[in-house]
Amino acid sequence: MDPSFMEKQWDELPDPKRVWIGQPGSREEGLGRLVLLTPERVAQAAQTQIKTGIRVNLGWDLNKLEYACFNRQPCELKMVPLLDGVAFDDIYVMNPQQSSQWDGLRHFSMPREDGSKERVFYGGTTKEEILDRCNDRIGIQHWAQEGITGRGVLIDYASWAEEKGINYSTFSLHTIRLSDILEISEECNITFQRGDILLVRIGVIKEWEHAMDVDAKKAYAATTSPQHAGVEGTMDVLKWIWNTGFAAVAGDAISWEASQVCARYRLFQD
Numbered sequence: 001m002d003p004s005f006m007e008k009q010w011d012e013l014p015d016p017k018r019v020w021i022g023q024p025g026s027r028e029e030g031l032g033r034l035v036l037l038t039p040e041r042v043a044q045a046a047q048t049q050i051k052t053g054i055r056v057n058l059g060w061d062l063n064k065l066e067y068a069c070f071n072r073q074p075c076e077l078k079m080v081p082l083l084d085g086v087a088f089d090d091i092y093v094m095n096p097q098q099s100s101q102w103d104g105l106r107h108f109s110m111p112r113e114d115g116s117k118e119r120v121f122y123g124g125t126t127k128e129e130i131l132d133r134c135n136d137r138i139g140i141q142h143w144a145q146e147g148i149t150g151r152g153v154l155i156d157y158a159s160w161a162e163e164k165g166i167n168y169s170t171f172s173l174h175t176i177r178l179s180d181i182l183e184i185s186e187e188c189n190i191t192f193q194r195g196d197i198l199l200v201r202i203g204v205i206k207e208w209e210h211a212m213d214v215d216a217k218k219a220y221a222a223t224t225s226p227q228h229a230g231v232e233g234t235m236d237v238l239k240w241i242w243n244t245g246f247a248a249v250a251g252d253a254i255s256w257e258a259s260q261v262c263a264r265y266r267l268f269q270d
Helices: 003-007 027-036 039-049 127-131 157-164 178-187 204-210 214-222 235-244
Strands: 076-082 087-093 119-121 152-156 197-201 248-251
Touching: 003 027, 119 127, 152 157, 152 178, 157 178, 157 197, 178 235
Parallel strands: 152 197, 197 248
Antiparallel strands: 076 087
């Protein structure tokens, strides 16, 4: 598909469920929506947004969550002494899903629409292609080559909800509505631009580190049906994300959208 399709509005797309560009295995296909981070947009973001030069790390500690669902193990550090302690090698054993990370296009599949049991990944990539170690189709190397750099826009829902007296747990199905996001953006005088990276803060880190004890964390990790607060998974949100032209979305939540097994629209997949 021609790259210009990424610039079209939702209702102009011939098939909104199949919008990927480039040939199978190509860099264009592997970038996905990151193709919107053109050199011109990145340069414009740098020229207009960098004011103080203060740098901020958006990643959480590598050893968090120290208790996680799905039997995901925390990061393990092995220190190997060399030359009787003259030097040391650090060896890390980690699951990238454990702490802060981008969900790659290889992470989650979708069912085919023909009713078959087979599932496919972005671009129609199959499970067999994913498991083939010689096949790097839609791998994160396409993202890593140039990095993910652009204008980030923060929707601080956690602070906004606190001011409004809205109480919730981030380990529930509490939902951030599209109307909430738009209200916050208006109050903060945020004008979204094509190529923006949308960041939504819901307050997971604060709750995990300051409100939950060890027993609560272990209980969360032990459940087979965890609940996670997040953005509502609706067609309106999906269309808004596309039409606004976001290159990527991210946040501090365990799952970006409110996680529920029966959700009709699962945005991090679609």
